[in-house]
Amino acid sequence: MKPAVFDYVRPATLDEATRLLGEKGVFSKVVAGSQSLGPMLNLRLAQPELLVDITSIPVLTAVSEQRDYVDIGACVSHADVEDGRIPDGSRGLLALVASRIAYRAVRNRGTLGGSLAHADPAADWISVFPLLGADVIVQSRRGTRTVAAENIMVSSFITVLQPDELIRTIRVPKISARARWGFCKFNQKAGEFAHAIGGVLHDPENDRFRAVIGAIETAPIVVADAASLFGGRFGPNLDARLDKRAVLALLDEKNVRDEYNRQLLLVALKRAAKQASES
């Protein structure tokens, strides 16, 4: 379990990183916390020729708070979020999610951008940022582009990122004081990847009522108008109003056939709804 030979570079600037990634004919991978790529290298499931380590690029660990959103650098760690070292525009959701990712040792090194770019369907951020309606700002030598978080992942371990692109910033919109959220993840043991994720967000200030169903072996199901799942507007006893048939129809569309997974996903969404409507 040792990696095949590769070259390793740790550039100090974003320009240098994107230049390296843009080199023609070189199979390169971006590495940050190395909590997913590291094991894949050791198992020789990934055999890049060049690793571009982006952890010493200052802009990628920068965080800035604006009136309507918080910009979080791609190399911010799960532990930074868990411990409240970044401004929280999510009224606690991001910190709660971060605190339940894997184990503390993983959270100390693993990064938000790395998790999104890795696109493991059972990971947390790939479901949570779409729930919040976040945007992902992507950089390459060709410039920057903004991709809605829900459009980053194509399918299991596949994203819209081009080989020469890296995630620079995650732009997370703030939610209002009247907003309510619920998040539920099931795994058989603490620290394990999720078997099911359900999330619900309601923000009356901007009339947002969103839901997410994740950990389904492909990109999560993001429901922009969650009223369709709950037979109407956000309100008390939301969980009791969950339209199971509507959820199962969504799962059918994504080819989620396994009875165990379907049941867990239903319950995850139901419990997220309960948390949102009771909080």
Next chain:
Amino acid sequence: MSKSGVGARAKRKEDERFLYGRGQYIGDLRFPRMREVAFVRSPVAHARLKDVVIPGHLRSSVFTARDIAGVLPLKAVSPLPGFQVSEQPPLVTDKIRQVGELIAMCVADTRAEAEDIAAQISLEYDELPAVVDMLDAQKPGCVLVHDTVKGNVYVNVAFDGDIESVAKTAPVKVTRELRTARQVMSPIECRGFIAQWDSRVNQLILHGATQFPHVVRTGLSLVLQIPEIQIRVISPDVGGGFGYKAILAGEEVCLCWLAMRVDYPVRWLEDRREMLVANANCREHYYNITAYADNSGKILGFDAKAAVDTGAYSAYPFSAAIEASQVSAILPGPYSIPVYRCNTAAVATNKAPQLPYRGVARPGVCYAMELVVDAIAREIGKEPHEVRAVNLVRPEQMPYDNITDKHFDSGDYPQLLRMAVEAIDVNAVRARQQRGEKDGRLIGLGMSIFSEQTGHGTTADGKRRVLYEQAFARLTPDGRLDIRAGIQSIGQGLETTLAQIGSECLGMDIEDIHVKLGDTEISPYSSGAWGSRGMIWAGGATARACQELADRVARIGAALLQTDLKSVVVRDNGVYGPNGNVSLRDIARAYYLAPSELPGDIDPHGLEVTGGFTPTRITGIHTGAAHATIVAVDPETGGVEILDYVVVEDAGTLVNPMIVDGQIFGGTAQGIGSALFEEMAFDKQGQPLASTLADYLLPGCPDVPNIRVFHMQTPSPYTEFGIKGVGEGGAIGPGAAIANAINDALKSLGVEICEIPVTPRRILHALSTQVRRRA
């Protein structure tokens, strides 16, 4: 009792180096010019190997079966009648029998480079159908794993009884089919070895993580065909054994062969993927049981057909018979069962050979028996502990020979049960179940009770003596005690507990006692650390050596005190007579450095002794324990939370109660793994479906509750100090107790699950099947 002797909660002497990170494991050792080995392993479960294609430029770095042709195959032969013998070549010669089997050895300066070489080797083979399920394997016409193992059964172990007569009249009949999953032992440290040839002493030196260096040496001598004296096996610190390091396997044999031919040391460090995919398999059992009882729950007859998925090879040295023979012999457990019939097949399949894991077959038989006892209780509407109570062997029956001729030396099983019932508070749980839970979860109570035959010194059938144990003790010239034993400490604190025995015999503080282990060159022969035998056997041998040493010290002390031997005692760091005392240090100094002070007729054997020990009866010392647990089951998600866990253990006299508690905590955590998490599944082609610990789930800290341990101490009449074995017990009870608790929780829904681990998926599947059945 001295303050650091038998019974003291002494802090572990070895922990200072462990806690400061100064332990030395195989991965820590460095030798000049050492090179690393990686193996090419089989990607398929069953095939005829036609060719191993090695690129020309790598020829000198790669070795195959053709190269090591002089090495004999490993052959573990059980003396049980009808045992069908098979061979395990260190590297595949013609037939591949499991995924991960060793095919070629690659050597390079680093492990990564050795893996680069391995990646360039290609294999040519014709695949054969894989034998994956132990019941299918026994069907007529099934493909054979070994041509020499007819019917794919290494051995059948049977007890016969007149079940038919009982069946005619028994008012209660309960039948269950039960399975326990294949598991993978998961010590933090995987296996690892460094082999080198020492040309000065003309000796092969093998550093290896092993539970029994002397047994490894004997095995290596057989397969390498060199004298034992030319082999030295050194086991440095071992990061967990659990049975996985009580084997001799192909990797170390290949490594030794190579070391004898090159002028540099070679190391192989097993990685987690090799361990999971190719090596550390254990536990997989199948039972079909019918129990007959009267209306009080008293078992009248017990009829079982069992199978053990023994895998592709008969692992050295315990053989393919160990697990199956235990199943048939110990299934009756702590119960007095009048009529018993059982047939257990050790089945050959195309999976990694099954190895003896902490408790060996006991967790499986305890699970099977205890689930059936609960099923009887449900059938007749009684509390499960009441059914246990009417069947347990009673203290007034001790010593007791049971239906399979197991000799219970001592113990009070009904009292263990009563203590567990009280500690878990059965009545309070029943009241809570009546009230129900606000969160909709279902509460369940489960128990298990078992008798553990520890430290047995015979073959599995109890007929032949297979071992002795010795230890060496020397009073050094500066008056300290040097104890050496051939057994190895694998985390269980023998450097402390053997010192406590020395302390007990010589009245010395354990600070002045140094225990050295794990090196064939410096210790008497030992069968090693397994079968909960360490304190019984090596502790006993240490006591015998130290008692003899105390006698010699007393003679010198009496001479120095100019008094009669009969009037002195050895205690408190000295020899005490009627008119004064002399310290052990002065005695040692007089003997070694100032012999002129001693009379001329002093014993020339000196102040060093090799002592040996065997229990008065060698068929095993019976430790008893009861486990009880309360779980909460979420019927929507299948999630299980352990709310309370109680262990009541009678391991006789405890040498160090703190260490015993630690043994029980660790074993129970592993048993929780068996009950709820651990499962190595295979596909129809015999491919193992977990290759990392992301797929093979082990219990983590949040999954292991606070375990409440209670002790009884019924001394064994057959051992030094009344010691009983305790190393494995913790791992035996949880599968049964937790599965019973989950079934108790699901009882109101009419659901019973007869397979461990009881995963959320299994719970939800059983619930949805039940819903459909009712609809």
